[in-house]
Amino acid sequence: MANPRKAASAARTSSVGGRRRITTGGPRRIQSGQSDGPQRQRYLVTFPAGLAALVEECLRADLRLVSVSHRDDSALLFSTSAPAESVAKLLYVKNAFQLVLEVPRTSLSGAAKAIAQRLRRSVSPGLERMSGFRIMAQIDGQLEPLDRHAKGTLERAVMSATRARVMSRGGGDELWLIGRRALGTIVLGRRLSRAAKPGPAGSLSPELSRLLVRMSKPQGGDVFLDPFAGSGALCRARAEWPARRVIGVDLYAEPRFDSPRARAPIEFLREDALELPSVESGSASVVATDPPWGEFESFAGSAQEFYAAMAASFRRVLDPRTGRLVLLVSRKMEQLVADELIRAGFEGPRLVPVLVNGHPATVLNACPAEARDDGG
Numbered sequence: 514m515a516n517p518r519k520a521a522s523a524a525r526t527s528s529v530g531g532r533r534r535i536t537t538g539g540p541r542r543i544q545s546g547q548s549d550g551p552q553r554q555r556y557l558v559t560f561p562a563g564l565a566a567l568v569e570e571c572l573r574a575d576l577r578l579v580s581v582s583h584r585d586d587s588a589l590l591f592s593t594s595a596p597a598e599s600v601a602k603l604l605y606v607k608n609a610f611q612l613v614l615e616v617p618r619t620s621l622s623g624a625a626k627a628i629a630q631r632l633r634r635s636v637s638p639g640l641e642r643m644s645g646f647r648i649m650a651q652i653d654g655q656l657e658p659l660d661r662h663a664k665g666t667l668e669r670a671v672m673s674a675t676r677a678r679v680m681s682r683g684g685g686d687e688l689w690l691i692g693r694r695a696l697g698t699i700v701l702g703r704r705l706s707r708a709a710k711p712g713p714a715g716s717l718s719p720e721l722s723r724l725l726v727r728m729s730k731p732q733g734g735d736v737f738l739d740p741f742a743g744s745g746a747l748c749r750a751r752a753e754w755p756a757r758r759v760i761g762v763d764l765y766a767e768p769r770f771d772s773p774r775a776r777a778p779i780e781f782l783r784e785d786a787l788e789l790p791s792v793e794s795g796s797a798s799v800v801a802t803d804p805p806w807g808e809f810e811s812f813a814g815s816a817q818e819f820y821a822a823m824a825a826s827f828r829r830v831l832d833p834r835t836g837r838l839v840l841l842v843s844r845k846m847e848q849l850v851a852d853e854l855i856r857a858g859f860e861g862p863r864l865v866p867v868l869v870n871g872h873p874a875t876v877l878n879a880c881p882a883e884a885r886d887d888g889g
Contacts, residue, residue, distance in 0.1 A: 563868020610702030645685025716744035740786035824857035
């Protein structure tokens with residue numbers, strides 16, 4: 514009589530090309546504690562309005578397996594297999610929140626009570642290792658007061674689920690109720706990072722400055738050059754990453770280069786960006802800058818002549834094999850600048866539309882033609 518176990522085993526084994534192939538015989542059940550891949554978490558990040566395309570591009574470069582489920586002009590909701598610590602380290606977002614729970618959008622009080630009810634049933638990821646907390650609310654970009662009864666109900670539910678205590682004066686974790694106009698839900702998120710302090714009036718925001726730096730693909734051995742340093746925002750942002758040299762150039766402005774996050778020293782040259790006499794040819798790894806948007810001090814020629822001289826200057830100082838160029842220009846000037854870059858010997862630049870303080874602008878990302886030809 515045939516052994517039923519051997520028969521079953523034989524049924525799952527076949528021969529292909531002289532080799533044995535073992536089939537599973539059906540779907541595999543995942544046991545508790547096992548996973549087919551890294552666990553995905555959901556996050557909400559906010560940033561200055563008009564930078565969504567730039568932020569999404571950088572998120573996809575910095576985090577694993579990013580999937581965006583909601584975007585508006587100043588926020589992205591996404592999932593990723595990257596840990597919360599990686600999201601908290603993103604320097605180019607204003608705020609980052611790890612999502613704890615999400616409920617259909619109703620009144621703020623109704624959402625708080627619905628979330629409290631769900632917390633009583635199960636502890637959600639994102640509330641681990643909390644010793645103290647306070648609850649805040651932001652609806653459609655505005656801080657909102659939360660009804661005392663609803664707030665108390667949610668606080669008691671969080672305390673019961675985590676054994677953490679309420680710290681209404683701050684000092685603990687911040688749990689935020691957040692609603693966005695087009696989202697259709699209200700989320701409870703644990704704040705991972707806080708907004709940076711703004712720079713001097715008229716300067717680029719810290720978030721935009723860091724996004725432009727991130728677009729340059731910073732490396733530890735870089736020589737970074739900002740030929741229109743202005744207030745110094747881009748140099749301060751670049752100094753937050755390791756670098757061999759960070760150089761700011763400006764003929765008129767008085768840049769401010771102090772930064773509590775600086776990991777590289779910043780040098781300053783007072784000279785003309787269209788000449789850069791102190792910068793050797795081919796010595797710069799990166800040129801990232803915010804050139805004039807149509808007002809050219811002490812330049813007698815046309816806008817086309819200005820941008821032609823600028824492109825030639827940048828092409829000379831950039832490393833012909835590995836150099837990278839990032840420019841922020843007015844949207845109405847993007848085609849003119851792109852044409853002059855190509856004439857100066859750059860590959861056709863990639864264009865990313867943004868808004869800067871409500872004004873249409875474009876980020877141009879390019880490299881010398883030789884760099885692309887050599888596989889750089």
